[in-house]
Amino acid sequence: MSQQKLRILQVLRAPVGGLFRHVLDLTEGLSARGHEIGIVVDSLSSDALTDQKLAPIAGRATLGIHRLPMPRVAGSGDLTTPFHIHGLARKLGIDVIHGHGAKGGLNARLGRLATPRAALYTPHGGMLHYAPQSRSGKVFRAIERALLPLTDAVIFESAFARDAYIRTITQPRCPHPVVHNGLAEAEFIPVASNADAADFLFVGELRDLKGVDVLIEAFADLTRPDGTLPSLMLVGDGPDRARYAQMLEARNLADRVTMPGARPARSMFPTGRGMVVPSRAESLPYVVLEATAAGLPVIATDVGGVKEIFGPTAGSLVAAGDVESLRKAMQAFLDQPDRAAEEARKRLDFVRPRFSLDVMTEAIESLYRQAIARR
Structure with missing residues (x-):
């Protein structure tokens, strides 16, 4: 019955x-x-x-x-x-x-x-x-x-x-x-990066609570293995957008950072090779779940319930508000993309049956x- x-x-x-x-x-x-x-x-x-x-x-x-x-x-x-x-x-x-x-x-x-x-x-x-x-x-x-x-x-x-x-x-x-x-089953369909994708992708509100200022500082000192300079996509809007644009100009980064405004997260996943979530505080952020389900490597801070999503890969989380820790994690992503991809696969295997x-x-x-x- x-x-x-x-x-x-x-x-x-x-x-x-x-x-x-x-x-x-x-x-x-x-x-x-x-x-x-x-x-x-x-x-x-x-x-x-x-x-x-x-x-x-x-x-x-x-x-x-x-x-x-x-x-x-x-x-x-x-x-x-x-x-x-x-x-x-x-x-x-x-x-x-x-x-x-x-x-x-x-x-x-x-x-x-x-x-x-x-x-x-x-x-x-x-x-x-x-x-x-x-x-x-x-x-x-x-x-x-x-x-x-x-x-x-x-x-x-x-x-x-x-x-x-x-x-x-x-x-x-x-x-x-x-x-x-x-997440719905459709959100676990892998997303491939565009040929011209930025090295790093941020999707969220443009405010200090989300750690965007820390991300900009960490990004400023990165270099690809071939000596060229990496790129960053900052997707979103928020109260600190103008200040971040000024930070980029002051550090001569504006030509390597794109700010297209607010967009649905999944629609922007093809525009980045790796997701960065540098928040100072979170509960259980959907963007980390969504990026993981789509197969993207994710660099994130150890805040709120993020470690519950990272599961067996929680050891790679970085301290919130720590520019140097974030810089090292981002540089490691550039230097060892295969290792980052393997970690992303392990995280996906953990998330799929639980979330x-x-x-x-x-x-x-x-x-x-x-x-x-x-x-």
Whole structure:
């Protein structure tokens, strides 16, 4: 006898970044299994670009896309939106409310009050991005502790995020497993580099948190084995773009560095021979997963859950913010491309069975059913 199909409400504030990518993928996977999905997003920041971002999910969200006020920090929407979600869940006959990020988690769990519905929460960093001793950090952590009795499971995308939550908030009494983000099978199709590909490729937000300044400093002193100078592709946009352009000019690097603006990561993989992810902080970055799945060699810093992706190759991770360590790793890539390719193959073999969309969806669906059974 087949299992009951579920009616699920996914709640998030803004359709951006890895959090939104996760919700997109999860909705795709759950919908393919016959479940019905509704989406709740913030109405305060909605615009034409928001509609464009939500378009890929609209066909799978058979229970509709609903907009309710979710202020970024604090506002009246924090008082009214949980009541609206409560009513929406009752109207749609929802079985599970799954909140993503700090505000999604707040509204999902308050919205299930006095109902038999299951409520699950995935932080995606969320309040963990705030320093524990900061005013905002203290407030968000206090709220999170208060919400735990309303939580049927906390799902972490990395062991790093789980450990940080336990260390800075508390040990949840409800189930709190790690379920890694997953990729669709098509994303494991190898990508070949173009004949004119740059030696190094960066894809991400152009800001110091992503370590772009460190990357530029490390790149400045590199040389190919034949004595020629390497090239770099900086894909993305961000608040520090103009300053990075000035850095490139000041160091006479502008003619070897291309900055094409923001582009989808996979579409740019053919433009680089090796990916560099020099971040100062991350949780479980999709770009490392995507590049690994596509077969690209990856040079990355030892931050967040990156070592969970690198697995048996974690020894090659470099210290965050360390120009010399990054320079040595990039020079080794230029000097020993065969070794870098072999490491990339080993990493791919590790990632493929552990970070698939099917594995992720199966695990989260199972948690939904367990939560319902316990209520």
